[in-house]
Amino acid sequence: MIFSLMAKDLDSKGKTLAAAADLFRRQGYFGTALQDILAAAGSPRGSLYFHFPDGKEQIGEAALKLAGDANARAIAQAAAASKNAEAFLLRLIRGMAAHLENTGFRDGCPIATTALETAVHSEALRGAARDAFQKWETEIRRGLERFAIAPEDAASIATCVLSQLEGALLLARTYRSLEPMQRAERVLTLLLRPRESKA
Amino acid sequence: MIFSLMAKDLDSKGKTLAAAADLFRRQGYFGTALQDILAAAGSPRGSLYFHFPDGKEQIGEAALKLAGDANARAIAQAAAASKNAEAFLLRLIRGMAAHLENTGFRDGCPIATTALETAVHSEALRGAARDAFQKWETEIRRGLERFAIAPEDAASIATCVLSQLEGALLLARTYRSLEPMQRAERVLTLLLRPRESKA
Amino acid sequence: MIFSLMAKDLDSKGKTLAAAADLFRRQGYFGTALQDILAAAGSPRGSLYFHFPDGKEQIGEAALKLAGDANARAIAQAAAASKNAEAFLLRLIRGMAAHLENTGFRDGCPIATTALETAVHSEALRGAARDAFQKWETEIRRGLERFAIAPEDAASIATCVLSQLEGALLLARTYRSLEPMQRAERVLTLLLRPRESKA
Amino acid sequence: MIFSLMAKDLDSKGKTLAAAADLFRRQGYFGTALQDILAAAGSPRGSLYFHFPDGKEQIGEAALKLAGDANARAIAQAAAASKNAEAFLLRLIRGMAAHLENTGFRDGCPIATTALETAVHSEALRGAARDAFQKWETEIRRGLERFAIAPEDAASIATCVLSQLEGALLLARTYRSLEPMQRAERVLTLLLRPRESKA
């Protein structure tokens, strides 16, 4: 059966992965011990090596991909549920702000911490982080194009939107305050204004 | 003499601190071992706990403060050297982009990595990161006010500018590409436009 | 059919055993992981405990027996192919020297390493090693008796011959040089001289 | 004070080393865990990495050197205490046999096991084992020359003597019997006979 297979898969590998993604998001990559992941997932130590023969790095890669894909889907859904570009972007940032607040400022971006930690240490993890960010950018761009943003603008705006979101998340988490998130809304709005003739 | 004192101080404590700040910037807090710092500074092992009785956390705090203050000064100087607000903000981001490129995308923000890593682990380090970011915001705000930006706008714009810079640095480092930095310039320009009536 | 049975057996159990014997010879018992054996034999993991319910120790025992019997047969063949006692012993040591050289000094005695490693750890493996060595001694003794060596001398000489061979193999492997093997030939020759009146 | 310093040194590093040499002799290199060594020496875990920064391999090297040098000295002393060549060689083998018996066949050659185990795994350990064996050969040769053995013969005889000793030790340990040691005496005696004209 499909369901039992999925359930089975999620009991062993998927559960570990979900726990890993969660912990990497909160504590970062180096700040999370494999022990923590196993304890959170309720998995024994040895089975980990079976599913992830390359060890922690492979878990990190898979966790980044998992979180990246989940977020990409969420972005696409936000676009589909919004009736204009501004609503779309505001939905994104407000969703993040709400999640941040709900977790007591513990759950920030699931990629950023690991990306920064491993930018120099591991090419594989940097690559996984890059893929995740790029997927997000792509989804934001697609969402914008949905609302008739000119394609030549959408890509550039998407990058700025993502930068702003990431920066605001970083500050909000560090300040333990939603103010950076709220102020960031202004930027999102400004970015959607028709670009003036550049002289 | 002031100079000899500084030199002397920089031989023992300051040198260690400079090395720590550098390594934390590139490798993050948990990714940097005390051994690495000692090796980079050429300091002997035992003397570390003479200068920093509270251990690694204290070194981290001091390193964050060092890097934070240095950057705050650089922001103030950028403001002083610019003839209008746009030039000021562009100088900031272009300076960062140049540094990033010059170090092969190794030197990103000296605070962000440690801030994210320790947001949950250490209240002291989160506090030090917060202080650094806030000093930067303050300096950016002051720079903007220098160019007649309305005080009630300057604070908000400063937060957005810092968010955008941080986010762009994160993406640029992860992508190993300056494109996010270049695209971020648009945001900085947009933020300086006179705010329209919000209807 | 005998052949298909052998082939079948050698595909599953015998293949694993052959790989084990090979690896134990080169890397020793503790230096060889079950994983290495499985990888070399191309066998799956779980089937191992079907053939060897007692685990690694049982594999070690079987591998020692396999290598011991093969070598015993080789000794008997060497005796049969030689026309006098000296030729017999020289054939033995030169065969070993050639094999050592052909494998880049990797293939030494297939028993010695495991025998020494497990002399204290496992009574079963020490027993298997003892059986192998004793079979060799017996075959050497028989070979000598074939050439009219007095039975009361043959047993003693056989022990000395085996000791000399083993010691020379050890030194040759450690030195990565055939010189100990060549020098050992002298001992083999001396042992065959008629024993003088010990007066 | 020199003595207290020596005692101090032997309490930390030397004690660990002595325990390591002992355990490697009995259980082999891979069969001995660092934990075993530390437990036997009563040393704490972390100090090991201080004294031996390169880890187990470095301990192995040092232990092989320690045992090798001690044995080389013992050989020289045996030569000095003997009144002819035969007495010298018999003293060697009988001393080893006595030690073997006294330890219940647990203490064999302190080098051989590790030498065979690591012949393929570690170049450093193979080198250390080689050095030890060569020192022994040299001491045996010197001892023989003391008793007017022709220099061109002494080296060759020394190699054969060492081979015979090592092989006999291997068999004796595996058989748990002194017989191979006793029979080896014959070889030592034969080796000292004047070499005949080789025609």
Next chain:
DNA sequence: ACCCGCGGGACGGCCCGTTATT
């Protein structure tokens, strides 16, 4: 009935951040 993918505890060695001694 034979086989094997998957999962499970247990150490193995390494190294980290730290403290007494001097």
Next chain:
DNA sequence: AATAACGGGCCGTCCCGCGGGT
């Protein structure tokens, strides 16, 4: 203020059963 030593804990992986497939 620097050498010497210290436990703790991390990651890897080792050797081993339990259930489903064929």
